[in-house]
Amino acid sequence: MQVQAELTDAPRASWRRTLPWGKILSLASLTVAVLLIATALTAYLTDVVVHPGLVLSWYDLNVYNDAGLITRQLPSYLYPWTLTSTVRFTYTPFAAMVFAGLSFLSWSALRWLMTLTSLAAIPLTAWLTLGAMGKRGIGRTAMALAVGAIGLWTEPVTKALFLGQIEPLLLVLVVWDLTRPDHTKWKGIGIGIAAGIKLVPLLFIPYLLVAGKFRQAIVATVTFAITVLAGFAVLPGPSISYWLSGYFIRPGRTGAVDSLVNQSLLGMLARQAGNGTAAQPVWLPVTIIVGLGGVAAAALFTRAGKPVHGWVLVGVTSVLVSPISWDHHWVWIVPVLALIGGMIMSARGFSLWAWLAAGVLIVAVFGSWPWMSSGPLAYVPQRGLIGWFVQPPQSYAVTTLHGWELLTWNLFVVAGSVIYLVMAGSAVLQWLLNRIRDRQKPPPAAAPAPVDAPIDALLARAAALLRPDD
Numbered sequence: 001m002q003v004q005a006e007l008t009d010a011p012r013a014s015w016r017r018t019l020p021w022g023k024i025l026s027l028a029s030l031t032v033a034v035l036l037i038a039t040a041l042t043a044y045l046t047d048v049v050v051h052p053g054l055v056l057s058w059y060d061l062n063v064y065n066d067a068g069l070i071t072r073q074l075p076s077y078l079y080p081w082t083l084t085s086t087v088r089f090t091y092t093p094f095a096a097m098v099f100a101g102l103s104f105l106s107w108s109a110l111r112w113l114m115t116l117t118s119l120a121a122i123p124l125t126a127w128l129t130l131g132a133m134g135k136r137g138i139g140r141t142a143m144a145l146a147v148g149a150i151g152l153w154t155e156p157v158t159k160a161l162f163l164g165q166i167e168p169l170l171l172v173l174v175v176w177d178l179t180r181p182d183h184t185k186w187k188g189i190g191i192g193i194a195a196g197i198k199l200v201p202l203l204f205i206p207y208l209l210v211a212g213k214f215r216q217a218i219v220a221t222v223t224f225a226i227t228v229l230a231g232f233a234v235l236p237g238p239s240i241s242y243w244l245s246g247y248f249i250r251p252g253r254t255g256a257v258d259s260l261v262n263q264s265l266l267g268m269l270a271r272q273a274g275n276g277t278a279a280q281p282v283w284l285p286v287t288i289i290v291g292l293g294g295v296a297a298a299a300l301f302t303r304a305g306k307p308v309h310g311w312v313l314v315g316v317t318s319v320l321v322s323p324i325s326w327d328h329h330w331v332w333i334v335p336v337l338a339l340i341g342g343m344i345m346s347a348r349g350f351s352l353w354a355w356l357a358a359g360v361l362i363v364a365v366f367g368s369w370p371w372m373s374s375g376p377l378a379y380v381p382q383r384g385l386i387g388w389f390v391q392p393p394q395s396y397a398v399t400t401l402h403g404w405e406l407l408t409w410n411l412f413v414v415a416g417s418v419i420y421l422v423m424a425g426s427a428v429l430q431w432l433l434n435r436i437r438d439r440q441k442p443p444p445a446a447a448p449a450p451v452d453a454p455i456d457a458l459l460a461r462a463a464a465l466l467r468p469d470d
Contacts, residue, residue, distance in 0.1 A: 026138040033145035037123065040149035044158075058111050061164025063089060065110060068103030071096040071235065078238045079247065092248070093231030093239045095197040114164050121172040122157060122334055123148025128172070129338035132179040132308045135345060143341045151337055155368040156330035156412075167331045170194045174201055175335060178311045188216035192223020199248065200329075203291065203318040204311065210299035211310065257324065263412035264325035265290065271409060276323075287321040290420070294321075297424035300431045312339050313423045320416050330412050333366045336419060365415045 048055045067089040070078050078096055082088040089096065102110060127144035135143065151157055160167045177190025188208070194201040202224070208217035232239040242248055257266060257276030265287055269279035294317030301310035315332040319325045340359045347355050407414055 026142070030138050030142040030145075033142040033149070037145045037149035037152075040152050041119075044152060055158075055162060056111075056115065056164075057162055058114070058164035059162075060166075061111060061114055063087060064091075064099045064164075064166070065103050065107065067091075067096050068099035068101070071100040071238075072103065075235050076237050078235070079241050091198060092196060092227070093235040093242055094227040096238065097230065097234055098197060111164065114166075115161060118161055118165075118168040119152070121168040122151045125168075125172045125175050125334050126151065126338035126341070128175050128179045129308060129312075129335045130342050130345075133339070133342040135342055139345060143345060144338070147334070147338045147341050150363055151334040153368050154333055154337075154363070154366045156328050156333055156366060158368040159326075160328040160331055163328060165328050166197070167328055170198060170201070171331050171334065174204065174315075178204070178307075182213065182216070186219060188219030188221075189223045191216075191220040193227065195220070195224045196227025200318050200322050203295070203321070204314055207295045207298050207311065207314045210295055211302040211307075212299075213302075260409060261327050262324055263319075263327055263330060263410070263416075264322055265320050265413060266323045267325065268410040268413045272406075291317060291321045293317075293424055294420060297427035300427040301423075304427075304430050304434060306430075308335075308339055308342070309423065309427070312336055313420070313427070316416055316419050316423070320413070320420060327412060330366065330416070333362065337362065362415070362419075365411060 044055075063083055066081075066083065067078060070081055070089075075096075078089060078093075091099075105113065123144050126147035127140065130140045130144055157168065159165075173190045173194050177187060177194075180187050191201055191204045191208075195205075205217050205220050205224075208214075208220065228239075228243065231242075256262070257279075258270035258274070259267070260271075262270075266276065266279060266283045269283050269286075270276040273279040273282070294313055298310035298313040298317070301307070301313065312332075312335050315335060319329050319332055322329070337359060340355055340362070344352060344355045344359070
């Protein structure tokens with residue numbers, strides 16, 4: 001009976017061994033990811049239909065379009081022009097040239113072009129990030145779709161879509177550039193173009209220098225310089241106003257520094273001090289320390305063979321140190337989530353649960369949670385989790401914060417600072433461990449001479465003596 005049972009179970013055991021479990025799991029994860037992003041997109045489009053005007057207003061895109069029209073017709077009016085008493089065009093002259101080209105499109109075509117490309121930029125950013133981490137095949141695609149689905153429902157992304165902001169496109173441009181192979185001839189051009197439109201990506205240039213990527217830093221710098229020169233060539237008057245009058249370094253030109261939606265270090269300090277001017281003496285040394293620390297730690301990551309960790313840290317640092325970081329500028333949370341996703345793919349045991357917990361916590365903080373606007377509870381992408389604690393018109397109230405407000409009014413800054421400190425600390429710890437490991441390595445010993453080397457030498461000498469003279 002026992003022999004018969006073994007013979008019966010043998011084909012079954014062979015079937016288990018030959019079944020491609022890895023491929024089945026990969027296809028299953030891809031199916032789940034496709035369903036997840038399909039659900040996320042369906043929910044988003046449903047919300048667009050149910051709450052027209054509250055989910056997509058294209059307010060900032062309207063500013064871009066008007067600036068493009070002004071650039072084509074009355075360029076001297078570009079920076080004096082205001083859409084309202086507080087909203088004006090604040091980007092570079094080169095950006096105005098880009099928007100001038102886009103203004104040839106109809107308003108309807110421009111709106112949906114911006115929305116659809118921005119939607120595509122979210123999973124594409126995740127896909128590029130995962131590829132730079134060495135992830136390939138079905139697993140990479142599945143995780144990119146999953147991160148894209150989750151990233152769509154973060155407050156920075158929904159707010160960027162709501163406004164028709166250019167942030168998701170600048171994000172994917174910078175990430176595309178950073179994830180290209182180092183030997184690529186024109187690597188750095190994407191950073192230069194992005195900085196030519198919006199100055200914040202300039203922080204990646206010192207990072208490239210400190211990380212030893214001199215050619216990429218030079219390409220980025222030259223590209224940025226070309227965008228500036230192009231602005232002077234095509235728009236000399238606005239370029240003089242923007243670059244030579246100090247306009248580009250005035251934080252208040254883009255709005256109230258102390259408003260709730262400015263989730264930067266300066267915004268946090270300004271809310272505590274009462275206004276941006278009072279906060280600047282404290283903010284300047286703090287932001288220099290944070291900026292230098294972020295660049296240095298990112299370079300340590302890159303030199304240790306973890307470039308994705310490095311430039312993700314620079315992205316988070318750039319949002320913290322920028323004088324103005326509106327909530328939609330925190331779209332850098334998408335590559336953070338992609339980085340965590342990549343770590344989850346290769347983690348095991350306790351580290352797997354730690355990365356999962358980190359991802360859940362970040363999504364909870366940056367998630368686009370619904371809040372009361374008027375009538376029943378409705379999803380309105382304006383404040384995310386912060387909106388549960390602070391309602392308009394408090395959003396723009398200048399006040400000194402106390403107790404719980406120090407966290408709830410500065411939620412993105414606090415979360416970003418925690419991400420910054422954890423990543424910078426990890427980079428320093430990695431560097432110290434590498435130094436200790438290198439010191440403990442024994443010096444390479446000289447290769448021992450072969451045992452029969454003396455015998456070979458004697459035989460060679462004897463052969464020379466016996467050789468007949470010429």
